[in-house]
Amino acid sequence: MTTHMQSTTSRSDLLTLTHAAREPAGVARMQTNCLSVHFEDRSAIDDATLDFFPHEMTSLVGPNGAGKSTLLKCLDGILEPTHGVVMLDGQPLRGPSPRIAYVPQRSEVDWKFPISVLDVAIMGRALHRNRFLRLSPSDREDGLVALDEVGMRRFAKVQIGALSGGQQQRVFIARALLQDADVYLLDEPFSGVDAPTQALMVQVFARLRSAGKTIIFATHDLAMAAASADTCVLLNRKVIATGPPATVLTVPNLQASFGGAAILPPGLAARP
Amino acid sequence: MIDLTTLLLEPFQYAFMRNAFAAIVLVGLICGVMGVFVTLRGLAFMGDAIAHAVFPGVVISYIVGGSFLVGAIIAATIVSLAIGFVTQSGLLRNDTAIGVFFVGAFALGVAIISTQKSYARDVASLLFGSILGVSRTDLLLTFGVGSGVLLTLWLFRRQVVTISFDRTFAQAQGLNLWGLDQLFLLMLSLTIVISLQTVGNVLVLAMLVTPAATARMLTTRLTTMLAVSALVGAASGVIGLYVSYFQGISSGASIVLVATAIFILTFLFAPRTGAITTRVARRLHFEHPERDQFLEDGVASSRP
Numbered sequence: 001m002t003t004h005m006q007s008t009t010s011r012s013d014l015l016t017l018t019h020a021a022r023e024p025a026g027v028a029r030m031q032t033n034c035l036s037v038h039f040e041d042r043s044a045i046d047d048a049t050l051d052f053f054p055h056e057m058t059s060l061v062g063p064n065g066a067g068k069s070t071l072l073k074c075l076d077g078i079l080e081p082t083h084g085v086v087m088l089d090g091q092p093l094r095g096p097s098p099r100i101a102y103v104p105q106r107s108e109v110d111w112k113f114p115i116s117v118l119d120v121a122i123m124g125r126a127l128h129r130n131r132f133l134r135l136s137p138s139d140r141e142d143g144l145v146a147l148d149e150v151g152m153r154r155f156a157k158v159q160i161g162a163l164s165g166g167q168q169q170r171v172f173i174a175r176a177l178l179q180d181a182d183v184y185l186l187d188e189p190f191s192g193v194d195a196p197t198q199a200l201m202v203q204v205f206a207r208l209r210s211a212g213k214t215i216i217f218a219t220h221d222l223a224m225a226a227a228s229a230d231t232c233v234l235l236n237r238k239v240i241a242t243g244p245p246a247t248v249l250t251v252p253n254l255q256a257s258f259g260g261a262a263i264l265p266p267g268l269a270a271r272p
Numbered sequence: 273m274i275d276l277t278t279l280l281l282e283p284f285q286y287a288f289m290r291n292a293f294a295a296i297v298l299v300g301l302i303c304g305v306m307g308v309f310v311t312l313r314g315l316a317f318m319g320d321a322i323a324h325a326v327f328p329g330v331v332i333s334y335i336v337g338g339s340f341l342v343g344a345i346i347a348a349t350i351v352s353l354a355i356g357f358v359t360q361s362g363l364l365r366n367d368t369a370i371g372v373f374f375v376g377a378f379a380l381g382v383a384i385i386s387t388q389k390s391y392a393r394d395v396a397s398l399l400f401g402s403i404l405g406v407s408r409t410d411l412l413l414t415f416g417v418g419s420g421v422l423l424t425l426w427l428f429r430r431q432v433v434t435i436s437f438d439r440t441f442a443q444a445q446g447l448n449l450w451g452l453d454q455l456f457l458l459m460l461s462l463t464i465v466i467s468l469q470t471v472g473n474v475l476v477l478a479m480l481v482t483p484a485a486t487a488r489m490l491t492t493r494l495t496t497m498l499a500v501s502a503l504v505g506a507a508s509g510v511i512g513l514y515v516s517y518f519q520g521i522s523s524g525a526s527i528v529l530v531a532t533a534i535f536i537l538t539f540l541f542a543p544r545t546g547a548i549t550t551r552v553a554r555r556l557h558f559e560h561p562e563r564d565q566f567l568e569d570g571v572a573s574s575r576p
Binding site for chain 1: 312434437438441445493
């Protein structure tokens with residue numbers, strides 16, 4: 001599989017990075033240009049210029065409060081940046097688009113809500129297709145197929161709150177799959193889920209990537225960021241570094257992003 | 273048995289009791305359905321606020337002789353917009369803003385009505401309802417507005433469910449959160465307004481919250497919850513009205529007490545969630561492990 005790399009250079013003024021020579025990538029599917037978000041007097045993201053390509057999986061890495069969720073919300077069109085623009089296929093993104101699927105952090109959901117696994121999965125479909133009418137049997141059938149892909153078909157009738165964290169995350173992945181989008185945005189998909197679910201998600205993302213989708217996920221887990229993504233964006237309120245994980249997740253970069261306490265996963269510890 | 277039937281039919285010889293029963297069944301059903309969404313969205317306090325906030329509107333239309341429905345809707349809209357505006361400023365929490373405005377609006381209503389000569393009687397009938405004074409016109413109005421509320425909820429059921437379950441996702445789907453919230457609050461205001469005459473300002477919250485809370489303990493399916501809640505609402509109304517008729521208790525209070533009693537019984541004895549039921553099930557399990565099937569079927573199946 002060809003790995004598409006990003007053509008932008010890091011805007012970090014902390015470090016000058018030596019990037020490997022980059023092959024010219026295809027046309028970017030999503031771009032941010034000089035994106036900044038300010039909340040009252042605090043800046044959450046400053047001057048981020050990034051490209052995201054089809055057939056590419058990108059991890060947004062950084063400590064808590066680094067602006068990962070904020071950046072994802074801008075990319076999804078649900079948060080308007082203070083400065084700069086988000087582009088989808090060369091067009092400025094104005095508000096949410098059906099071509100973008102978004103998987104929020106699990107903590108933002110009301111788990112006590114009396115709703116079944118299948119109804120959660122087909123929630124997105126239901127809103128797109130026929131807002132006011134009955135669902136067709138094919139929508140439910142598609143829902144079961146998507147649940148099957150994440151191994152949750154036999155839980156279709158169970159109330160969502162009765163599931164474990166990993167199982168809930170699988171249902172959310174199924175819901176995103178049913179939207180049949182071009183871009184998949186996921187906020188901390190690997191946190192608080194079991195290892196088999198993590199492995200299954202990596203597998204699903206790989207399938208989406210080979211189908212030409214763009215996958216962007218936020219994580220504070222360096223091992224996941226390094227192991228599964230083609231491109232890493234290291235954030236701490238601004239873009240510290242961007243590129244293949246091996247060149248981005250270096251000791252000086254991580255110290256710049258996480259501070260001195262950064263603990264490296266074993267596979268990365270040896271690199272300068 | 274004939275005696276009991278005669279006894280139960282006795283109130284129906286009076287036209288005002290027939291109207292009262294019809295009104296409380298309608299209000300019980302509509303509040304039961306609306307209350308499911310109110311409790312699921314954690315808007316019980318907002319419901320209380322609207323019930324009190326409509327008070328000045330009702331008082332003014334009562335004095336000038338206009339439609340109390342219109343007065344109440346105007347008052348509810350002004351107050352809910354004011355709450356939304358203050359919350360959006362980000363300086364105060366939503367419940368703080370609610371607290372400020374609903375008591376303020378309620379005080380305005382009290383201030384206006386205290387200028388009237390028939391102050392005490394008017395306040396009592398507005399605060400606690402006057403179910404025996406329900407006319408045929410009132411019934412038709414309740415039926416018409418209530419049907420409109422239920423139809424709107426049905427049309428927007430997916431949006432309302434999505435917004436209640438996962439707000440961020442709803443936003444990402446391009447739903448107009450502000451518009452849907454305002455629509456929901458309007459439906460809530462209408463529900464409260466048509467309930468005012470039967471149960472009154474102060475007690476309407478119980479019709480919204482208690483049947484829905486009871487239903488939540490009995491099911492994990494939304495459609496079942498809606499049906500159970502509506503049923504509990506209507507049943508509390510009918511039983512409460514009988515108790516009121518035979519015991520001479522204030523009808524609004526009697527209805528709410530019946531709903532509360534049903535809630536407490538359900539809390540203690542609900543098949544899978546009841547405080548006593550689960551304890552008995554656990555005891556049975558320890559003393560008779562061979563009867564484990566009971567646990568498998570009854571308790572454990574809700575937690576796979």
